Amino acid sequence: MNLLIVFKIAGRALARNTMRSALTMLGIIIGVGAVIAMVAVGQGAKAQVEAQIASIGSNLLMVFPGSTTQGGVHAGSGTVTTLTEEDSRAIKKELSSVWLSAPTVRTVAQVVSANQNWSTAVTGSTPAFFPIRDWSFESGSPFTQSDVDGATKTAVLGKTVANNLFGSRDPIGQIVRIRNVPFKVAGVLSPKGQSAMGQDQDDTVIIPFSTLQKRIMGVTNVGAILVSANSPLEAAVAQEQVRLLLRQRHHIPPGQDDDFTVRSMSDIAAAAEASSSVMTLLLGSIASVSLIVGGIGIMNIMLVSVTERTREIGIRMAVGARGRDILLQFLVEAVVLSLAGGILGVILGVVGSRIVSAFVHWPTIISLSSILLAFTFSIAIGVFFGLYPARRAASLDPIEALRYE
Amino acid sequence: MPPLIQTENLWKIYRTGEIELAALKGISLSVTRAEFIAIMGPSGSGKSTLMHILGCLDRPSRGRYLLDGVEIGGLKPNDLARIRNQKIGFVFQGFNLLHRTTAIENVELPILYDGLSVRERAARAGEALERVGLGDRRYHYPNQLSGGQQQRVAIARALVMRPQLILADEPTGNLDTRTSVEIMALFQELNRDGITIMVVTHEPDVARYASRIIAFRDGIIRSDRPVSRHTDAKEVLSKGLFESSKDARGEVP
Ligand SMILES: Nc1ncnc2c1ncn2[C@@H]1O[C@H](COP(=O)(O)OP(=O)(O)OP(=O)(O)O)[C@@H](O)[C@H]1O
Ligand SMILES: [Mg+2]
Numbered sequence: 001m002n003l004l005i006v007f008k009i010a011g012r013a014l015a016r017n018t019m020r021s022a023l024t025m026l027g028i029i030i031g032v033g034a035v036i037a038m039v040a041v042g043q044g045a046k047a048q049v050e051a052q053i054a055s056i057g058s059n060l061l062m063v064f065p066g067s068t069t070q071g072g073v074h075a076g077s078g079t080v081t082t083l084t085e086e087d088s089r090a091i092k093k094e095l096s097s098v099w100l101s102a103p104t105v106r107t108v109a110q111v112v113s114a115n116q117n118w119s120t121a122v123t124g125s126t127p128a129f130f131p132i133r134d135w136s137f138e139s140g141s142p143f144t145q146s147d148v149d150g151a152t153k154t155a156v157l158g159k160t161v162a163n164n165l166f167g168s169r170d171p172i173g174q175i176v177r178i179r180n181v182p183f184k185v186a187g188v189l190s191p192k193g194q195s196a197m198g199q200d201q202d203d204t205v206i207i208p209f210s211t212l213q214k215r216i217m218g219v220t221n222v223g224a225i226l227v228s229a230n231s232p233l234e235a236a237v238a239q240e241q242v243r244l245l246l247r248q249r250h251h252i253p254p255g256q257d258d259d260f261t262v263r264s265m266s267d268i269a270a271a272a273e274a275s276s277s278v279m280t281l282l283l284g285s286i287a288s289v290s291l292i293v294g295g296i297g298i299m300n301i302m303l304v305s306v307t308e309r310t311r312e313i314g315i316r317m318a319v320g321a322r323g324r325d326i327l328l329q330f331l332v333e334a335v336v337l338s339l340a341g342g343i344l345g346v347i348l349g350v351v352g353s354r355i356v357s358a359f360v361h362w363p364t365i366i367s368l369s370s371i372l373l374a375f376t377f378s379i380a381i382g383v384f385f386g387l388y389p390a391r392r393a394a395s396l397d398p399i400e401a402l403r404y405e
Numbered sequence: 406m407p408p409l410i411q412t413e414n415l416w417k418i419y420r421t422g423e424i425e426l427a428a429l430k431g432i433s434l435s436v437t438r439a440e441f442i443a444i445m446g447p448s449g450s451g452k453s454t455l456m457h458i459l460g461c462l463d464r465p466s467r468g469r470y471l472l473d474g475v476e477i478g479g480l481k482p483n484d485l486a487r488i489r490n491q492k493i494g495f496v497f498q499g500f501n502l503l504h505r506t507t508a509i510e511n512v513e514l515p516i517l518y519d520g521l522s523v524r525e526r527a528a529r530a531g532e533a534l535e536r537v538g539l540g541d542r543r544y545h546y547p548n549q550l551s552g553g554q555q556q557r558v559a560i561a562r563a564l565v566m567r568p569q570l571i572l573a574d575e576p577t578g579n580l581d582t583r584t585s586v587e588i589m590a591l592f593q594e595l596n597r598d599g600i601t602i603m604v605v606t607h608e609p610d611v612a613r614y615a616s617r618i619i620a621f622r623d624g625i626i627r628s629d630r631p632v633s634r635h636t637d638a639k640e641v642l643s644k645g646l647f648e649s650s651k652d653a654r655g656e657v658p
Pocket of ligand 2: 452453454574
C-alpha cells in the first residue's frame with residue numbers, strides 16, 4: 001500500500017477526533033518542549049561560564065591561604081592567614097614561568113563622594129593587578145608602585161561606582177571617602193559587565209594594597225595572590241612551581257599538607273563545566289520522563305482507538321487488507337501523533353527558551369542537535385508505544401472483528 | 406475446468422465454554438462458474454457460517470474447501486487476504502461501509518490493498534459506482550444515502566476488483582420490496598456478465614431470481630434444486646409486479 005495514502009488515512013482518522021488527538025499530543029508537546037528548553041538553559045549557562053573564563057584568561061592562577069583539605073574539612077578562604085606580600089614578590093621574582101603576580105585583599109565598604117554614597121567591594125592590590133585581570137582604563141591611570149610603597153590614598157573606580165557617585169561628571173582628581181578616609185581618584189576602569197555568577201564586576205574600587213591593609217582594615221595578611229603565567233601553556237608548570245616555592249617558603253616538611261591552595265582557571269573551568277553538564281543532564285532527563293509519559297498516553301489512546309475501530313479493521317480485512325497493512329495504518333497514526341507533537345514541542349521549546357532569556361535574563365542556546373534529538377526521540381516514541389496497539393489490531397481475526405459490536 | 410467452489414464434508418464447530426455447537430455438519434457442495442444461487446433456511450441453520458467460510462473470512466473446523474481449484478485450508482492469512490481482495494466480493498446485510506468516508510472512497514477501499522495507481526483506482530471506482538447507478542453520488546457519505554443506495558455502494562465495492570464470486574449475506578434484509586428487487590436485478594446483471602453469485606435470503610420472493618436454491622436446516626443441506634421458471638427482475642420492475650405480502654402489510658394501497 002502506498003505510504004502517502006497511509007499517511008492521508010492516518011491524518012484523517014486523527015482529525016476526526018481533534019480534541020482527543022490534541023490532548024494525546026500534549027504529553028509529547030510538553031515533553032519535547034521541556035527537553036529543548038531545559039537543554040537550552042543548561043547549554044546557555046555552560047557557554048556563559050566558558051566565555052567568562054576565557055575572558056578572564058586561562059593563564060591566571062589564584063593562590064588562597066589554607067588548604068582545601070585540612071584534616072578533611074574545608075577551611076574557607078581567608079580564615080587562615082598564611083600568605084604574605086613577600087610570597088607574592090618571590091613568586092614573581094623567582095619563577096621563570098610567571099609573568100606577573102599581585103597580592104590582593106578585599107573588604108566591603110561605604111564609599112562617599114560630595115553628595116552620593118555607595119556600598120561596594122574594595123580591593124587592595126598592586127599595579128600588576130590591572131594587566132593580570134586584563135583590565136584597561138576608560139580614563140585616568142592606575143596607581144603606581146610608589147603609591148603602594150608609600151600607602152598613598154589613591155583610588156581607581158569601577159564603572160558602576162563612578163556612575164553612581166559622579167553621574168556624568170568626570171571623577172578624575174575628585175575626592176571620595178572610603179570609611180571616612182579621603183582618596184583621590186586616579187582612574188576609571190573600562191566596564192567588564194556581569195560575571196558568570198551574575199555579579200556586576202564593575203561594582204568595585206581598587207586601591208593600593210598597603211593603604212587598604214594599614215589605613216582601612218588594620219591587618220597584615222593577604223587575601224589571595226593573583227598570578228599570571230607567561231602563557232596558557234605554561235599555566236600548569238607555573239601552578240606546580242608556585243606550589244613548590246610556597247611549600248619551601250612556608251617550611252612545610254614532606255608528607256604534610258599545603259597550607260595554601262593554588263587554583264588554575266582551567267581547574268575552575270573544568271569544575272564549572274562539569275557542574276553545568278550535570279545540570280544539563282539532570283534537566284534533560286527530568287524532561288525525558290515527561291516524554292515517556294507522553295508516549296504512554298499515545299499507547300493508551302491507540303489501544304482505545306483499536307478497540308473502537310474493530311469493525312473498521314474487520315471491514316478492511318474483508319476487502320483484502322493484510323495484517324501488515326493494518327499494522328502500518330495504526331503505527332503511522334501513532335507516529336503522526338508523536339511527530340506532530342514533536343514539531344509543536346520544538347516550537348514550544350524554542351519560544352519557551354526565548355521567554356526565559358527575555359524575562360529571567362538567562363542565556364539560552366538552542367542547538368540543532370537537541371532539536372534533531374527531540375525529533376528522533378518523538379518518532380521513536382511513536383513507533384515504540386504505537387507498536388503494541390498496532391500489532392493488536394493486525395492480529396485480529398477478520399470474522400471476529402466484523403462481529404464486534 | 407474445475408468447479409469454482411468445491412467443498413467436501415465441511416464442519417464448523419463453535420465452542421463456547423463447555424458447550425460445543427456444530428453450526429455446519431458436513432456440507433458438500435459444488436458450484437460451477439456463472440451460477441446464481443440462493444441459500445435459504447431458518448434462522449440459526451448455518452447459512453452465514455457457510456458464507457464466511459466460502460468468503461475466506463473464517464476457517465472450517467473440518468473438511469476441505471477448494472476455490473478455483475486451490476485448497477484454502479493450507480493457506481496463510483496473507484494469502485487469504487489476497488484471495489478476498491482479488492477473487493471474492495462480500496456484501497453484508499448491514500452494508501458495512503466505513504462511515505464518514507465518501508461513497509467513492511468506500512468503493513476504492515479494496516483497490517488500496519492491491520497497489521493500483523491512483524488514476525486507475527479513481528477510474529475503476531467511478532466505473533463501479535456508475536454500474537450500480539450511483540455515478541452522481543460519489544461524494545455522498547453513507548449517512549446521506551438511503552439503505553438501498555448504501556447497499557449499492559457496498560455492491561460497487563464488492564465488484565470493483567472484478568471478482569469471480571460475489572457472496573451476499575441477506576443483502577436485502579434491511580430493504581423494502583422494491584429496493585430488494587432492484588438489488589436482485591443488479592445481481593442478475595452481474596451474473597449475466599459471468600460472475601458467480603451466492604445470496605442468502607429468508608424471502609422466497611427474493612430467491613426466485615436465482616437459478617438454483619439450496620435450503621439449509623440445522624447445519625446440513627436439506628434440498629438443492631434448480632429454479633425451473635426463471636424470473637427476470639428487470640421485467641418484474643418494469644411491470645410493477647413486485648408488490649408482495651411484505652409491503653402490503655399495514656400499508657394503504
Ligand atoms: N461466533 C459464534 N460463536 C458461537 N456460536 C456461533 C457463532 N456464530 C454462530 N454461532 C451459532 O452457529 C449457528 C449458526 O449460525 P449462523 O449465523 O450461521 O446462522 P444463520 O443461518 O446465518 O442464521 P440467520 O438466518 O439468523 O442469520 C447458530 O446456532 C449460532 O448460534
Ligand atoms: Mg445469518
